[in-house]
Amino acid sequence: MSVSTFPGAARGVAPTAADPVLEIRNLSVEYGYDENPTKVLRDVSLTLNRGEVLGLAGESGCGKSTLAYAATRLLPPPGLITGGSVIFRGRDGGEQDILTLSDKDLRASRWQDMAIVFQGAMNSLNPVHRIGRQIVDALQAHVPGISRSDAYDRAAHLLELVGISADRVRSYPHQLSGGMRQRVMIAMALALEPQVLIMDEPTTALDVVMQRQIVEQIAELRDRLGFSVIFITHDVSLLIEIADRIAIMYAGEIVEDAHAHDVYRRPRHPYSDGLLHSFPPLRGPRRELTGIPGSPPDLSRLPTGCPFRDRCEFAFDACATVTPRLTAPAVAGDTPGRSVACLRHDPAAVTAAGFTPQPVPDRLAL
């Protein structure tokens, strides 16, 4: 088994919508087993294409991590998936719904099909085992018949892949720096050539220099090995660097889903616009940092209509009653395939509910 078995997928080749590797459809998640659980995710749909880096962004507590963990069925109690499907398509084209897999199949599929790098990944390493042994354990559990020496060779190779010298397989976790441990975790996640890599704020605990190195490493490995990445962070500026496509989440729903540069230059949802105006651009004209007033709504007492309307400067009367759905933005000449959940872009729904549609504000129609 060598790295050359990875199917190559060059960056620049735009991932086509026809080749989704992971399709999340109408996923609903609740916390709490009692009569009135908190509906954390409500009918969230998201498609990850092969070889794509998909960024999930949004404030704390808006459901980013919940979405990723629900899609892998890793939500701890009292999490409960109440509907939807998560279709994973293998390299051979076979489809399986993660939510209907038996425990045994799910266990076998984990790491091999989808691997996760956790938020505090540096603490995920067992301090009493050498890092080589921890990688080898995973290989031996999932690859039947692999010999110990082969597994160690592969472990050394994986470490080199993430820029750590191969002799470090003999190191204990405490002998590595935080950034190195994080990279070991990435190497471990890649050990079984997964097709989807879920990274839950993998760089949050690291300084900016290390952040940059790791982000570049992920991008480079993705180009070389051709896996898909779901990258969760609240750092939108970091996402614009690494992601092909960005999905912005708010209060348990996806409010905008578009190519990274479209989100950056031409945000269509007032919330995405607000997020982008809360950090300074490195290049381009100076602009005023506004931030977003207020804080996200309490998910257990969600208002009717648009959950963002209390903080939105473009809210109008229809927003209080009509719940926006993801539609194509009402701006001429937009890239096809992008979607936004805002009533300013959905005059049909507004008219259907008996309100007067309002035009898209200039700032959201650049």
Place this chain on the structure above:
Amino acid sequence: MAIDSTILEDVPADVAPALAAAAPNKRKLLFLRNSKALTGLAIMAFFGVIAVIGPWIAPYDPNAIGPDLLQPPSWSHWMGTTHTGQDIFSQILVGTRGVLVVGLTAGIIATLIGMVVGVTAGFVGGAGDETLSALSNIFLVIPQLPLIIIIAGQLPSAGGLTVAVIIAITGWAWGARVLRAQTLSLRKRDFIEAARANGERTWRIVGAEIMPNLTAIIAAGFVGTVTFAVLSQITLAFLGVTSVSDWNWGTILFWAQNNLALQRGAWWWFVPAGLCIALLGMALTLINFGIDEFVNPRLRSTGLRARDLRRRGIRPRIGFTPVVRETPAPGAAKEDQA
């Protein structure tokens, strides 16, 4: 064991909205909504009432010798009679008080000793820790029952309270070790460091920061010790080490054994006492389960509605999030969207 009762005070909104929304007095009664704890407490309350009023409602004097010898249960003797015509029902009623008083007293004393030794050992560290740990280790390895028998046998008039003290002295070490371990782990946590950095006195750190985090373990340890004390006391009485004229369930068993109740087929002599012991043990264990499910906020939602979860087919496990497609759920989701 991450039992963090500080979390009880501010339940995160996304974890338990209903609990947070509930009125504070309603939240205090939550423990009673746990069916296990409720069953346990009900049985305990029943025995508690018997312990108080038992001697008054007993139809006969438990020592009184009557004309009905070795009679099976009848309307005049609900649980039959002994070979000397004593009423077994009265013996059970009168004996309950002794069992509960000794059990609770021993539990309280043992928990107090365990708390002082364990928390001190865990918190002070160094030589003090070594000494106290050695002490509790010694008490752990001492064979308890023989020691109790020897001590109780040496004391001429070993009454109920003496027995309770003896049981407490030999039974505190287990609780102390658990508390020491938990205190050791708590002592290094950031919030203790922060309290120290804020200039809090040692006593305040122990009393206000560490103790609330130990509540669950102390409560569980107390219930466990009471169980141990009740069983020890009954064992002692059964063996005839303690005074055989003080009535408790063990004494009944002692007389039943000595007079060959089993061989004579007099099941009514030993079965009621045995059942009472089993019931009391079960009640204490159920309360312990209830405490366990109540103090862990994550388990609480699960523990409170175990039956409900079974009906809905939810098996809460870490790593395998349950998927439940209930008929009302998709409908409700559609309504949300409409």
